[in-house]
Amino acid sequence: MRLETMTGADVALRLRMESDPQMMAELGGPRPKEAIERAHASSLLQAAAGECWPLKIVPDGAVDAVGTVAVWKRSDDPGEMYEIGWMVLPEYQGRGLATQAVREVCDRARRERRFGALHAYPGVTNAPSNRLCEKAGFTLVGQVEVEFGGHRLHCNHWRIELS
Numbered sequence: 001m002r003l004e005t006m007t008g009a010d011v012a013l014r015l016r017m018e019s020d021p022q023m024m025a026e027l028g029g030p031r032p033k034e035a036i037e038r039a040h041a042s043s044l045l046q047a048a049a050g051e052c053w054p055l056k057i058v059p060d061g062a063v064d065a066v067g068t069v070a071v072w073k074r075s076d077d078p079g080e081m082y083e084i085g086w087m088v089l090p091e092y093q094g095r096g097l098a099t100q101a102v103r104e105v106c107d108r109a110r111r112e113r114r115f116g117a118l119h120a121y122p123g124v125t126n127a128p129s130n131r132l133c134e135k136a137g138f139t140l141v142g143q144v145e146v147e148f149g150g151h152r153l154h155c156n157h158w159r160i161e162l163s
């Protein structure tokens with residue numbers, strides 16, 4: 001698996017994943033096309049400013065990406081708080097790709113001394129994501145209500161120290 005920085009063309013991958021009811025089941029349901037396009041454009045702008053890592057996951061020997069892992073600055077936090085999130089297309093799930101990708105992002109952030117710590121907020125019933133956090137070395141902080149796309153989600157708050 002390798003990670004590559006997303007470009008404008010990768011909006012197609014995000015549209016496929018974030019319009020899929022199955023993939024968005026733990027995230028409040030499918031997002032409208034315009035919201036996905038806006039979010040992607042905004043992540044590329046933040047990346048240009050060095051505040052966001054919008055990455056795609058490409059399996060060994062493949063050309064096309066099958067998922068994403070991204071780090072972004074939380075807009076509702078007055079301090080410097082960075083969140084990480086992930087998605088893998090259903091037909092590529094269960095192969096360890098998301099776990100490898102998240103570990104690689106954490107290793108890179110440690111090497112480059114970026115972010116200080118990363119926070120993740122999977123829904124409390126999102127078993128694969130909560131397991132992923134545990135495997136990647138995050139610590140469970142507690143439970144919180146998170147606003148996403150107009151939905152209030154009951155989430156676990158996981159944190160990993162990188163410095």
Ligand SMILES: CC(C)(COP(=O)(O)OP(=O)(O)OC[C@H]1O[C@@H](n2cnc3c(N)ncnc32)[C@H](O)[C@@H]1OP(=O)(O)O)[C@@H](O)C(=O)NCCC(=O)NCCS
Pocket residue numbers: 022023024026027085086087088089092093094095096097098099100121122123126127128129131132135
């Ligand atoms: C979360 C997600 C990215 C995981 O991707 P993945 O590449 O399949 O993850 P991995 O293969 O690295 O597996 C992670 C762990 O979850 C476990 N897992 C998978 N499905 C599970 C389930 N239904 N119940 C419990 N554990 C599960 C895996 O077995 C693995 O743990 P293990 O190594 O101890 O067996 C993928 O399920 C997804 O895209 N979900 C929809 C989007 C989403 O909810 N994103 C998270 C937002 S916070």
